[in-house]
Amino acid sequence: MDSTSAVFLCFATLFISSVISISDHSLLVYKNCANRTFTTTAPTLTSLFQELTAHSNQSKFFKHTESTDDDEISGVYQCRGDITNQECHSCVNTLPDISKTMCRESVAARVQLHGCYMRYKLEGVDSDYSGKKRLLHKSCGEGGGSINGGVGGFEEMRSAAFGVLESGVVSGEGFCKTRYELIDVMAQCEGGLGGCECGECVSSAVQVAEEECGGSLSGEIYLAECFLSFAYHPDDESHSDEEQRDKKGSDGKKLAIVVGGAAALFFGFIFLLFLKSWGKKDEY
CATH class of the missing domain: 3.30.430.20 (Gnk2 domain, C-X8-C-X2-C motif)
Known part of the structure; x- marks a missing residue:
């Protein structure tokens, strides 16, 4: 992408x-x-x-x-x-x-x-958050993905989502929040961090997420100058299918109403022509 x-x-x-x-x-x-x-x-x-x-x-x-x-x-x-x-x-x-x-x-x-x-x-104090790519905090959610045999193709989907995220923060002024298929991802760099530097920081956070969180279905990674989060929402797939079915059902009903209405108008028009023609015969 x-x-x-x-x-x-x-x-x-x-x-x-x-x-x-x-x-x-x-x-x-x-x-x-x-x-x-x-x-x-x-x-x-x-x-x-x-x-x-x-x-x-x-x-x-x-x-x-x-x-x-x-x-x-x-x-x-x-x-x-x-x-x-x-x-x-x-x-x-x-x-x-x-x-x-x-x-x-x-x-x-x-x-x-x-x-x-x-x-x-x-001034003069060395803080624990010195170093742009220093890991300050991580939180990994419940396990899943291909490692634990839970969600087939999860890690490939997450990697693709991370790819979109890395591209987004570089060109999106240091912030990106989006959804890729069934995964929500978000990342932000500290203000003033250049596009390339921001991309490098987020890439480091992605590497930490993949190494530290493994097949976890959600997680948050905070480095000194950027953070990222991801969350897998499997329920949205079934909801999406239901919405599509509802939409198709609704479209079908609308089509039936339109066709039925058109047919009623057509036969009504024919009936009026018949009455008019019958009236003319009576005049003769």
């Missing part, structure tokens, strides 16, 4: 209702907290949080650095490409409290929710 087709699939899917509800955007996926903490209170961190959340109703990606004579803290947030700015703001707005609760006064942290993430670090 060429890149143009892949991009069309990705953006066409943005008009389809999201599987994840709005309320689920703020569900925690994972968190990484540095062991080292601030020796004193961190007003600079509070200012950073305020600056980041203030921009979240205008943009889905934003970087900022807060500096004082003693500290310099850099931070970034990003929202998923398929949610609105309002949903983005709602999601990001929950991140500071979650970070403070779970990571306390860590000098570096990353909190990932379903709809957004935020990370920050104190």
Whole structure:
């Protein structure tokens, strides 16, 4: 599949209702907290949080650095490409409290929710999420596929879906969400990551998914600068067949109504002609 087709699939899917509800955007996926903490209170961190959340109703990606004579803290947030700015703001707005609760006064942290993430670090601190392709979190669903003899051709279908995904993020400004046959796939790179670099990051995530998740029917892979998710929906095939049968049945009924109506009009017309002709005979 060429890149143009892949991009069309990705953006066409943005008009389809999201599987994840709005309320689920703020569900925690994972968190990484540095062991080292601030020796004193961190007003600079509070200012950073305020600056980041203030921009979240205008943009889905934003970087900022807060500096004082003693500290310099850099931070970034990003929202998923398929949610609105309002949903983005709602999601990001929950991140500071979650970070403070779970990571306390860590000098570096990353909190990932379903709809957004935020990370920050104190200047000079080595964080656990350094390295663009570093694996931060993975989640593999129930087994299946050809490895376990569950779903014939599943891995081939998933590989093809991943191929569409890799093409889509390169030409689709770092975000792609689409369906290939019975598999939903989604990927996103951190804002500012170039097309080729984004494609390489997603390719690395694909490799991790194939190696770590094996024949799992669903999974999520989070690297430092990109993530991907996939989910197999076998029930949709039967639903699709039912819809086709319903559609054919409906079309058949419509055709019968049209044909029946046309026949009634035809015979009615003949009957009127007969009456008219009979009336003329009576005049003579």
